[in-house]
Amino acid sequence: QSALTQPASVSGSPGQSITISCTGTSSDVGSYNLVSWYQQHPGKAPKLMIYEGSKRPSGVSNRFSGSKSGNTASLTISGLQAEDEADYYCCSYAGSSTFDVVFGGGTKLTVL
Amino acid sequence: QVQLVQSGAEVKKPGASVKVSCKASGYTFTSYYMHWVRQAPGQGLEWMGIINPSGGSTSYAQKFQGRVTMTRDTSTSTVYMELSSLRSEDTAVYYCTKSAADAFDIWGQGTMVTVSS
Numbered sequence: 523q524s525a526l527t528q529p530a531s532v533s534g535s536p537g538q539s540i541t542i543s544c545t546g547t548s549s550d551v552g553s554y555n556l557v558s559w560y561q562q563h564p565g566k567a568p569k570l571m572i573y574e575g576s577k578r579p580s581g582v583s584n585r586f587s588g589s590k591s592g593n594t595a596s597l598t599i600s601g602l603q604a605e606d607e608a609d610y611y612c613c614s615y616a617g618s619s620t621f622d623v624v625f626g627g628g629t630k631l632t633v634l
Numbered sequence: 635q636v637q638l639v640q641s642g643a644e645v646k647k648p649g650a651s652v653k654v655s656c657k658a659s660g661y662t663f664t665s666y667y668m669h670w671v672r673q674a675p676g677q678g679l680e681w682m683g684i685i686n687p688s689g690g691s692t693s694y695a696q697k698f699q700g701r702v703t704m705t706r707d708t709s710t711s712t713v714y715m716e717l718s719s720l721r722s723e724d725t726a727v728y729y730c731t732k733s734a735a736d737a738f739d740i741w742g743q744g745t746m747v748t749v750s751s
Contacts, residue, residue, distance in 0.1 A: 525678070558737035560679070567729060567744055568679065573737035611679050615736060621693040623669070623681040 526551065526612055526626035533632040539600040542629045544612030545593060550624055552593040556615040559588055559597045562628075563608045571610075572597060599631070607633040636660035638730050638742035645748045651718040654745045656730030663711035664688040667733045670704065670715045672726040673744075680726075684733075685713055720749045 527545040534540040557575045560568035570579050572588035585600045599606055612626040641655040670682040683694035685704040692704045706713045728745045731738040
């Protein structure tokens with residue numbers, strides 16, 4: 523399975539909204555409502571931000587939201603804050619005959 | 635609280651094997667699948683495989699088939715990931731991560747594995 527496609531970087535000013543796209547295929551993102559998103563600060567383990575496309579785990583700010591259209595999933599962060607600056611990765615189940623998971627290449631979010 | 639604690643950093647020579655452990659606590663170990671994900675320096679996340687702590691069944695990413703073995707010890711709530719025939723490209727941080735609702739909700743702190751002659 524090929525990695526999901528994410529923009530290498532996005533940026534925004536505090537208070538603004540940004541959206542990170544994650545493009546896959548009909549074999550992964552398009553076939554399953556199982557896209558998740560992870561935030562990773564430098565030197566830290568990833569943190570789950572969105573699961574099943576649009577659900578937020580307990581404790582994750584409602585400024586984070588997820589959606590999907592066709593083969594593309596999106597993560598939107600509203601009301602940008604300095605602490606949102608991090609790398610973001612999308613992930614999708616991609617199995618058919620065997621269990622398989624694929625990640626996106628990651629997007630560096632810079633808060634200007 | 636729910637946590638995963640991994641073993642410490644390793645330095646290995648090319649061709650050797652490494653075995654990383656991940657001890658779970660704070661939840662029923664056999665109720666949730668465990669995955670291994672690695673991250674090379676400055677690179678993205680890469681899924682390696684999954685183990686069912688209950689029965690021990692596994693499924694590995696095609697890239698690692700034949701080189702990776704995931705096992706578990708239910709008496710100590712620990713999963714293990716062994717990678718053999720190491721090469722420089724295997725230098726990475728290796729994470730264990732618990733899955734729930736088809737996502738990775740809890741992550742270990744990571745184990746740095748360096749492959750160098």
